[in-house]
Amino acid sequence: MFKHIGVVGAGLMGSEIALVFALAGRRVKLNDSDPKLLDESVNRLERVLQKGIDRELYAADAIQVVLPRIQLCTTLKDYSDCDLVVEAVYEDERVKSNVFKELDRIVSDECIIASNTSSISITTLASQVSEVRRARFIGTHFFSPVSKMRLVEVIPGLDTDGSIIEEVMSECRDIGKTPIEVKDVVGFAVNRLLHAMMIEATRLVEEGVATPEDIDVACRLGLGHPIGPFQLMDATQISLSLQVQEILCAAYGDRFKPRPIMKQMVGAGYNGKRSGRGWYKT
Ligand SMILES: NC(=O)c1ccc[n+]([C@@H]2O[C@H](COP(=O)([O-])OP(=O)(O)OC[C@H]3O[C@@H](n4cnc5c(N)ncnc54)[C@H](O)[C@@H]3O)[C@@H](O)[C@H]2O)c1
Structure with a gap:
């Protein structure tokens, strides 16, 4: 102690x-x-x-x-x-x-x-x-x-x-x-898991498979997560998720390539809760 x-x-x-x-x-x-x-x-x-x-x-x-x-x-x-x-x-x-x-x-x-x-x-x-x-x-x-x-x-x-x-x-x-x-690898364990999920969630939205709101519901009610990936990105700033994904992509390649819509949103200042607009409008 x-x-x-x-x-x-x-x-x-x-x-x-x-x-x-x-x-x-x-x-x-x-x-x-x-x-x-x-x-x-x-x-x-x-x-x-x-x-x-x-x-x-x-x-x-x-x-x-x-x-x-x-x-x-x-x-x-x-x-x-x-x-x-x-x-x-x-x-x-x-x-x-x-x-x-x-x-x-x-x-x-x-x-x-x-x-x-x-x-x-x-x-x-x-x-x-x-x-x-x-x-x-x-x-x-x-x-x-x-x-x-x-x-x-x-x-x-x-x-x-x-x-x-x-x-x-x-x-x-x-x-x-x-x-x-956890071994000393880029993203350690949790950020690799989290961002793999965030990227796939974003891909689902880009493909029109489901809305961000519904994917958040799916994660909360279907997977038992306390918060959905889009709510989490909005709460912690989308630019931070983008930055982490760029670091992971540099280390592990295309499987962590940030989705184009994230770059568009950050470029437009739709950065999440603090900027009044992200995946959700506040
Ligand atoms: N925010 C998160 O969710 C989170 C989660 C896990 C790990 N981290 C890591 O934790 C660290 C801190 O993140 P944060 O979100 O608290 O950042 P923050 O910006 O809220 O706080 C950083 C603080 O460090 C101070 N600081 C800067 N240079 C200093 C120096 N030379 N000596 C003393 N103080 C100094 C700043 O004044 C500031 O108050 C980072 O390495 C970040 O990657 C953050």
Whole structure:
């Protein structure tokens, strides 16, 4: 069990990753390069706790008890006593590399460094830290919203030690998550599954086989999914799905080639819920 956790990046993912560790009783340090976003992350976490998290572990008085366990830090220098640091900054290899180089200088030799990247190779990211640290470098791919989604894909790099995989899997279980070990391949496991389905769903619409609404109904009522693929694309922005599919296509070829209608929609600004129009009109 780890006592002191560090999280770098207080955005959508990082702030809730900090929260799930704090909910499980860990002392957490949370850093963001933008101090304004760091403050905003606390407001976001208050809202998440107010809405309630449907697990026994999380008491009603969580705001008073849990949030004080999260210390906001404006510098990574405060991370020297961390046992585990999870990075959740922008999905940009250069930005992440700079964070890892700095962390490697600051944290103790025992500290494990994990990345929440969704598309960059863990082995590539691990090459930014010293050779000895690479045994203690790993991927921990959480899912959004982190306070609700139980899965964590745990991804060892080429040099990750077997005992570190075990330690990280065990810590994930301790904080109420269900980890699965996945090889360091592009898209890991879940994004490959998800986008194969999204592409086929889009093809069905292009062929006029069924409407987006009806395919969403089919997935909810026929397959037991909590949300259909078109609702999901609208909620998370269609441009993000397109970007992931382009990465998967570059790695695996035409089976992940984004459908033309997605490019047309993104080009026209029909990007989903936030832009008022996507597969659905809001
Ligand atoms: N959004 C998702 O559904 C999702 C799911 C799984 C994994 N991921 C991955 O998690 C990571 C974070 O995604 P997000 O959606 O939370 O992004 P986000 O844009 O909401 O948050 C990123 C945060 O990192 C901060 N940041 C940038 N550079 C920094 C630096 N050098 N030091 C400290 N903070 C820095 C930014 O200010 C921002 O607050 C990405 O790698 C993404 O691919 C995202």
